[in-house]
Amino acid sequence: xxxxxxxxxxxxxxxxxxxxxxxxxxxxxxxxxxxxxxxxxxxxxxxxxxxxxxxxxxxxxxxxxxxxxxxxxxxxxxxxxxxxxxxxxxxxxxxxxxxxxxxxxxxxxxxxxxxxxxxxxxxxxxxxxxxxxxxxxxxxxxxxxxxxxxxxxxxxxxxxxxxxxxxxxxxxxxxxxxxxxxxxxxxxxxxxxxxxxxxxxxxxxxxxxxxxxxxxxxxxxxxxxxxxxxxxxxxxxxxxxxxxxxxxxxxxxxxxxxxxxxxxxxxxxxxxxxxxxxxxxxxxxxxxxxxxxxxxxxxxxxxxxxxxxxxxxxxxxxxxxxxxx
Amino acid sequence: xxxxxxxxxxxxxxxxxxxxxxxxxxxxxxxxxxxxxxxxxxxxxxxxxxxxxxxxxxxxxxxxxxxxxxxxxxxxxxxxxxxxxxxxxxxxxxxxxxxxxxxxxxxxxxxxxxxxxxxxxxxxxxxxxxxxxxxxxxxxxxxxxxxxxxxxxxxxxxxxxxxxxxxxxxxxxxxxxxxxxxxxxxxxxxxxxxxxxxxxxxxxxxxxxxxxxxxxxxxxxxxxxxxxxxxxxxxxxxxxxxxxxxxxxxxxxxxxxxxxxxxxxxxxxxxxxxxxxxxxxxxxxxxxxxxxxxxxxxxxxxxxxxxxxxxxxxxxxxxxxxxxx
DNA sequence: CCCCATTACGTAGCACGTAACAATG
DNA sequence: CATTGTTACGTGCTACGTAATGGGG
Numbered sequence: 075x076x077x078x079x080x081x082x083x084x085x086x087x088x089x090x091x092x093x094x095x096x097x098x099x100x101x102x103x104x105x106x107x108x109x110x111x112x113x114x115x116x117x118x119x120x121x122x123x124x125x126x127x128x129x130x131x132x133x134x135x136x137x138x139x140x141x142x143x144x145x146x147x148x149x150x151x152x153x154x155x156x157x158x159x160x161x162x163x164x165x166x167x168x169x170x171x172x173x174x175x176x177x178x179x180x181x182x183x184x185x186x187x188x189x190x191x192x193x194x195x196x197x198x199x200x201x202x203x204x205x206x207x208x209x210x211x212x213x214x215x216x217x218x219x220x221x222x223x224x225x226x227x228x229x230x231x232x233x234x235x236x237x238x239x240x241x242x243x244x245x246x247x248x249x250x251x252x253x254x255x256x257x258x259x260x261x262x263x264x265x266x267x268x269x270x271x272x273x274x275x276x277x278x279x280x281x282x283x284x285x286x287x288x289x290x291x292x293x294x295x296x297x298x299x300x301x302x303x304x305x306x307x308x309x310x311x312x313x314x315x316x317x318x319x320x321x322x323x324x325x326x327x328x329x330x331x332x333x334x335x336x337x338x339x340x341x342x343x344x345x346x347x348x349x350x351x352x353x354x355x356x357x358x359x360x361x362x363x364x365x366x367x368x369x370x371x372x373x374x375x376x377x378x379x380x381x382x383x384x385x386x387x388x389x390x391x392x393x394x395x396x397x398x399x
Numbered sequence: 400x401x402x403x404x405x406x407x408x409x410x411x412x413x414x415x416x417x418x419x420x421x422x423x424x425x426x427x428x429x430x431x432x433x434x435x436x437x438x439x440x441x442x443x444x445x446x447x448x449x450x451x452x453x454x455x456x457x458x459x460x461x462x463x464x465x466x467x468x469x470x471x472x473x474x475x476x477x478x479x480x481x482x483x484x485x486x487x488x489x490x491x492x493x494x495x496x497x498x499x500x501x502x503x504x505x506x507x508x509x510x511x512x513x514x515x516x517x518x519x520x521x522x523x524x525x526x527x528x529x530x531x532x533x534x535x536x537x538x539x540x541x542x543x544x545x546x547x548x549x550x551x552x553x554x555x556x557x558x559x560x561x562x563x564x565x566x567x568x569x570x571x572x573x574x575x576x577x578x579x580x581x582x583x584x585x586x587x588x589x590x591x592x593x594x595x596x597x598x599x600x601x602x603x604x605x606x607x608x609x610x611x612x613x614x615x616x617x618x619x620x621x622x623x624x625x626x627x628x629x630x631x632x633x634x635x636x637x638x639x640x641x642x643x644x645x646x647x648x649x650x651x652x653x654x655x656x657x658x659x660x661x662x663x664x665x666x667x668x669x670x671x672x673x674x675x676x677x678x679x680x681x682x683x684x685x686x687x688x689x690x691x692x693x694x695x696x697x698x699x700x701x702x703x704x705x706x707x708x709x710x711x712x713x714x715x716x717x718x719x720x721x722x723x724x
Numbered sequence: 725c726c727c728c729a730t731t732a733c734g735t736a737g738c739a740c741g742t743a744a745c746a747a748t749g
Numbered sequence: 750c751a752t753t754g755t756t757a758c759g760t761g762c763t764a765c766g767t768a769a770t771g772g773g774g
Binding site: 417418419429430433434437450452453454455 | 727728729730731732
């Protein structure tokens with residue numbers, strides 16, 4: 075039994091039992107993969123795949139059981155390699171962060187600056203995507219951790235650590251009538267066309283919930299994936315914007331006013347998503363601590379053992395907040 | 400990184416950093432091991448051993464960290480192989496049981512008979528030893544499971560599942576004056592010389608505790624490791640025996656009387672010891688179920704996740720019983 | 725001077741790639 | 750007939766064993 079054979083097997087399964095695709099993904103020849111799978115089956119004394127003619131149709135029950143264990147083993151092997159890399163050169167390596175627009179654009183820049191100063195030799199990758207893509211990147215091991223407000227707490231594979239809380243704000247041109255209304259109400263907002271996020275982005279679900287709880291139907295005339303697009307259309311006078319309040323930049327957005335709406339829409343929690351069984355190098359923990367000082371290495375390592383529910387309790391969040399907010 | 404290199408490394412560490420001994424244990428050449436260790440260090444980019452001149456003095460801190468992870472990985476690899484063997488030929492293989500005299504001599508014979516009938520192709524090994532040896536055999540992977548009344552619950556590595564409870568009995572010649580004393584008391588027993596187990600065997604600690612709780616000092620004239628020896632000396636009239644009541648065989652011991660003493664000495668629990676992270680083939684679970692019907696496969700697999708304390712609670716034993724009984 | 729690890733060197737095995745082949749839809 | 754997996758075959762790498770070398774206690 076060779077580690078390579080197990081890697082081949084894993085890749086074949088990942089490629090929906092397509093040996094050709096697996097070989098391509100592994101940058102090796104197709105017959106080589108086929109052969110090693112065959113040898114592995116021979117050594118283990120059982121068929122891992124149910125074949126119909128020449129093509130692999132499905133995993134045998136035994137194959138499925140073993141594949142699960144083999145995944146664990148390969149993860150462990152990769153962890154050992156990462157640990158060795160970290161131990162041999164603690165300030166070198168790669169850090170890949172999967173994140174959404176809002177975090178990448180407004181939250182991370184200062185953290186990235188500090189990090190690059192502290193660890194100039196670490197190659198930093200920022201992968202932007204939708205919350206779902208971000209979550210998938212981490213679960214599939216393509217990124218070291220994720221940062222997003224949505225979708226991270228949906229799988230027990232990930233540890234979704236609360237990073238910080240934020241609310242929404244209303245974005246209006248300086249001369250807009252809403253500037254005069256105090257206190258701001260959902261009803262007042264509903265009188266105007268609205269420009270905000272598409273569903274599943276940056277707390278959009280919380281906005282919808284707030285309106286529908288009051289029996290209101292907002293007139294959303296434009297849905298965008300990020301605050302920059304929203305600002306552009308607010309400037310064109312298309313409607314009033316609702317964005318994350320961290321996305322308002324007082325220095326640059328001097329032609330717009332931000333009216334805090336945290337009280338209306340409730341607060342959101344941006345979470346840090348880490349694979350439960352993943353080893354992270356020292357600099358990754360340092361990055362996280364720069365981002366959220368309460369998430370020390372010690373704190374994270376203790377959290378790994380907890381269920382998501384226990385975690386939320388430990389951090390003092392009820393079920394309401396740990397939902398789709 | 401090859402599995403073989405990791406196996407070599409593990410063996411070198413097991414052999415107290417002696418490469419020559421490790422090579423011998425692995426049935427391979429000494430330079431081969433030396434070379435592979437070197438290649439592994441090169442690939443990982445760090446020294447695993449602190450060398451003084453040519454000999455390995457100790458593990459480096461990094462080496463120690465990695466060695467722990469590597470142990471986990473190799474265990475996982477071996478587990479996969481065992482699982483494959485079980486899946487490919489569920490009624491073939493080897494079952495090694497580590498146990499003490501009492502269990503091997505009085506408890507296991509009928510179970511073994513049934514098992515051999517059901518699984519004629521399984522090679523069954525019974526390894527007898529002291530409770531400490533028995534425990535060590537399982538923790539070191541030399542046996543699949545252990546059966547003993549003592550020493551198994553001392554390490555969290557093992558799952559010590561309660562198998563059955565038993566008490567002691569007093570063994571006396573047919574004409575002995577104690578036959579007439581009802582009810583039996585500790586004081587009455589203390590009037591006679593006693594023949595029983597050496598310390599650490601078959602509930603001996605419970606006997607001592609019972610006497611000392613009453614402020615009594617028994618006159619133990621012979622200490623033996625097993626009931627057969629004890630019976631022999633009781634027959635010679637050396638004293639009265641105190642043995643596990645399962646060790647009294649009414650058919651064969653017709654010249655001796657057994658007086659139940661469970662009430663005097665309390666009950667003991669014989670436990671089944673399994674490595675928490677170990678995979679057992681189907682026939683092993685069947686053996687266990689023949690031995691103790693309440694220990695189904697399902698029950699055991701659920702127990703693996705529990706701490707020893709949770710386990711004792713689940714089985715309804717308090718701290719008093721889970722002690723050295 | 726003995727013990728032990730490393731280096732040197734030759735060999736045998738095996739993983740891999742190219743090419744040809746088989747089978748399925 | 751296109752796609753995919755298996756068999757055939759040659760090659761280059763490498764793990765391993767034997768032998769020689771180097772260092773400590």
